[in-house]
Amino acid sequence: MEIDLSEAQAPVRPRFPAALLRPEAEVVAFRGRHRLLDELGAWCSGAGFAALLLHGPAGQGKTRVAGRLAARLAAVGWGVHRLSDGDRPVPDGTVPTLIVADRAETRPEQIAGLLTACAAHDGDRPLRLLLLARSDGPWWQRLRTDPLLAGATTAELAELDDDPAGRREAYAEAVRDLGAALPRVPGQGGHLWSAIAARLAATPRDAGGHALTVQMEALADLLDAAQFGPAPTGRSAADRLLVHESRVWSFTAAWHGLAVDERILHDVLAAAMLTEPTDRLLDRLAGEHRDAVGAWLADLDTAGHPLAERFCALRLAARPALAEILVEDAPERVLSVLAAARHPGLTELCVRHADRLTPAVLTVAAAADEPEPLLAALVRISADPDTPVDRLTRIAEGLPRLSPLAAEVAQSIAERHRRAGDEAGLALALSNLSIRLGDLGRDGPALAAIEEAAVIHRRLAGQQPELYEADLARSLTSLSVRLGAVGQPEPALSAIAEATELYQRLTDREPESYRADLARSARNLALAFGGLEMFAQALTAIQESVAGYRVLAVEQPGVFLPELAAALSILAINLGSLDEDEASRAAAADAVTIRRHLADRRPDAFRPSLAAALTDLAVRHIVLGEAEPALAAIEEALTIRQETGGEDLDWSLHVKSVILGNVENR
Template identity: 40%
Template sequence: MQVRRVVGVTGSGGRGSGYVVAPRLVLTSAHVTGPAGAAVRMFHPGRAGAYGGAVVWAGTPGGRDDAALVAVDDPAWEPPEGGVVRWGRTITYRPGIRCESWGLPSFAQREDRPAELWQPAGALNPGDRYVGDRYVMTPDGHPPRVSADGVSPWEGMSGAALVCGDLLAGVVTADPARLEHARLEAVPAYVLFADPAFRRVLAAHTGRADQALEPIEYQHLAEPAEPAGAQAASPAALLQPHRQVVPFRGREEILARLHAWAERPGFGACLVHAGGGQGKTRLARHLTGRLAGAGWAVVWLDARVPAADLAAVRDAAAPLLIVVDYAEARTEQVGALLEACARHDGASPVKVLLLARTAGSWWQALPEISRNAELLLADAGVMPLPALEPDADSRAGAYRQAAAAFAGALAALPGRQGRPWARLAATLPDPTQREGMGNALTLHMTALADLLDRSAPAPDEPGTPGSDEGAGGVEDRLLVHERRYWRTTAIGRGLYPALSMETLTDALAAAVGWGAASHAEADALMRRVPGLADQPADRRTGVRAWIGGLYPPAAEPPWGQLQPDRLAECFLGRHLETNSHLADHLTPAASPAQATRLLTVYARAAAHPVFTHRLDAALTDLCVRHAEVLAVPAIQVATQVEAPQPLLAALHRLLSDPGIDAETLWHWHDQLPLASHALADWVAQLASRLADHSRHHADHPALVMSLSNLSVRLAALGRREEALEPATEAAQVCRRLAETHPDAFLPDLAVILNNLSNRLADLGRREEALEVIAEAVAIRRRLAGARPETFLPDLALSLNNLSIRLADLGRREEALEAVTITRRLVKVYPSVYQEDLERSLMTMERLRSDA
């Protein structure tokens, strides 16, 4: 809560408090101000001067909507810094939600002294005064005493803002005497937002018609909001989806499908996928805006949220939509989110919308994260996002609309005011013959680049007008203008020409390609930039601050990102194409997060049409040269990007090294995702290399594991004949180990026999498969007899597999008997055997349907 926004208010109803919610708009109480049109006086506590204003919206004094908005019309008024505020509401019944307020209660005042503030902090329980549409704050500590004349000690607090975290949740309106003034009641923000007139006034003063109530309890899960009032500083910033410079258009069919999906009861997951720039984020923002207006709580999930914090989702008591952008790079977090959703009671809908560039390997592997994930994703929708503008007429209209919108935005951009942008937009040529204009971002970038080129052509620089039809692309054209912005700001900060633009661009490429999670990591990265290595620390700090000024961070420093992503990818690709040495300077000391970011951006750049795969070899070579840093990130990123070929080529080259040691191979093996079709061939080769290494240690447990892994990997590739050999060898080795050390290796032997049985069944060798699984069941019966709490679950699994093998041979009665035994185990240990029960029931149904 910001003290500079707190004001004292005097109206026809007496003294009160208020809070500045827009540059010239104050939120307060209707019983303080009086009706719409009434004159009001305001002041900043601790500062001289008073200001006039008029009520522009008022609820009912003492009623359900006892609040008012006052427009400050005094020319002497100086708006507080920070722009507009964010609003919120509770969406759970979780008690003890922390809150605070600022106001000017009577008990804090003293005669002949300036008006004094009080900052009560406390908690609210969403269930208190639920029927009466009130929030009730219980301040910490003892309540103030009632004065001798019986006046409430909280008099003057009416109209103060009630804030939870970063969200304005309500307006203080009363302190019930029956509760001995130990509580403060507030009109919730959701009551105010239910009034269209309130929203219209708020939109008129903030310039934002899309303000919505955010879920108070899930602030810690949400992506950081851009600082209120932050303005675009560079041309590229106008393309950021959250700015919505160009009005949303089209997509009615897929929006209808998404609305229908959201309206279904209970849980639902949906994946929307398309290449970069097709409009996934704009579509999702438009959808979330509509749903928020219909009473939904919306969370754009922050990638940094740990799994433990996601458990809060289970408490949602209102319709909740969680959006996960770049989902292909966040599979672990998505898995944890699904686990949390599985624990929700289903009384209100909870939906998860995943946005990704591809529905490839990562999506196919997601159900294998857990049983809950498999169940929740069984009916998940998958929606590819088609081209936005499929025909020439629609493209021409969209282009004209975008050009006009950018013309208006450019007129407000620093250093670009006063140019005839609207006239330039009206003279732009017909764009319909250009390639790629069905892509929403390409169309928008083209309109913006055309405008900028008309205003300030650059024939002496790469990316001249029309270059998107040649070897370059529209990204190159925009980068010309972005570089001018870099140079101008560098001059303003005294960095150029003291440092060359080559050095400064190297530093910016480091920030774009490698990134940094803290000031310390950013400083370390800047020290590795060749032209900055010998510079004083304050000069490097100045460069870091310059980048942060170019692209301010939404939350923690040191800097934000060059956006849109395609622009960042093109910039890094161009820079590394001509400055390949930079990657060798920056990569050896990169953190895992930096290495992952580099490979993601570099791989996507390599796949961009403007490079026609010219970057592939350089990316592969970089991974091989710096395998100790990049090999593991390459394993992860290869499952996430649309074109992983350069990364796969590097992994195959590394694996073909005859001198590679077993420790490195096992390290790579331990980093493998649960499943990945993109890596399947390489993983099978890795398993083969591990088996070869392990054979040097005959009858060693590592050999058993290596052979079993190899068998599973080959089977996953459909190479069933080859998969049987290592499975058979693993069983032979494990038998010998179990003969000498039964306590240690009999459990492993049962696992190996399960695998061998499956491999035999894959080849139609059913009698042998039955014989092997029967042996596994016998082993697990003995183990469960001695230690039931440990081995009974394994026995249930083997019995289920035994029933399948018996059914394959037409021995249905025996198969049903095996299933029946499993069901008995479930009755004894229901929580332990839930998954086994589900398997057994599926097996039972199969057997009955075959009968």
């Protein structure tokens, strides 16, 4: 994949008044946010990968902040890339790099692909991913399961001005700046904008603290003041601006000699604001006028129109049939607009086109501020007995982990397989159902589901071991987890012991396919033995796990070094439990070395685990009476935990108090 540079371009002459509101136009002077920019600058310091989500309502100023940060970094030699639709830039690592992903909530799959590329970053130079989104809702919780985002920072962009005096000053500044820019807009050069702006700025008003709202109010007031007759009342700034925009659209249509019904032109405009208008779409909307309408559209430059969401919402409400047409080309954009506008027909639209819209419904529901109509559609689609199992599976996979609806859908999938007599499908569905129920804290039903899955897989493995032994091993692993959750450690140990034996047999047959599963299962077996204070058996198991992970980490360090570090920490604990204190300290030190290397490359993800490993190492030093290195380790751990706000701060403080107590008692 090649990097698609989307650097800032030279300012172009705005073609319509509302274009002055575009973030990249930077017409209104940048205001405030200087402390935030300094904090973002500090976040960019240091090597390795780090990610940050900056979220806030539309028009709050996220894009402007990102642009300012990008300009600062570019000035000192950074590469700056703006993620565009369909783009997955791969940083080459030759220079420090910032990637900005705007509207991140609408492109989770694209960002997941980008994270895969970022995972290959060598960590020698800074690589920063700045995500901009309207919320940190379910879409973010789901995306954050990626290990690369484990320690990602989240920041909410507050209103720009929270006091009346500041809001009046912001309005006055916006009036003056927009008034100075309006003469550059075609058709707006005949007004005395400086005088109009001075008059409005002399009596500034409180237009709120939302950045785009203030600017829309200022621009609407300017344009209204330049018109003959009384200014309109009782309408929002967005709707007042749309009146002025409509005049531009009509004038441009007349200039092109278009004798076309205004409703058709507005349909085409909505289409262009939501998607790339293809010849097929223009044929459908404009018919014989396709070419002339296309030329008119190109003259308007509607891509990224600041009022697109409002205009499209109004148009789709006035013309329900238009949604049926546009949803074929831009399903996610159409559903997003309808959801934001609380369109009464949204649920019916989604149900009616469930075969095509289900993936888009899932994506938009995860990002929408008010997803209820979309969730209602998913409930109806899931309850329909004619809904195919693969669609139900897509719904279950696309819902948040803690969604009760996801568990209901998983239950429906299992019942479908049960009625069809599909044992293999039923066992898999029961395994997934167990996970969903466990996530919801329903441990009893979760255990029952995985017990049934294990019984089925055992029967299938007895009949066709080459096909189903791996499935049986996975079911037994899950069964061990569920038994542990309900306080049955002995049966849990039996289950994970049998799973480990199966993985050993599978590895003997197909080493490349199952070595990682065997190493993971041996680690889980060690934990099960340790929970029952069977430390000698636990030591044997964890030594096998460490040996397996050492080989895997050489072959794929990016994937298996974290697993090796975790296994070494368990090894240190087991050795300590058997009074093999020097070997325990050595294992803990190895874990710290690996964690430090990982934290250098990806500080957000691995500094918290480095703090945990340092705390463990400090304990090992205490046991050996090595106060000085113990204190150094715990001080570093505390510094990290205080900087990252990580968990277990109290435990690290307790370890430090023990160290200091030992020193005083010497």
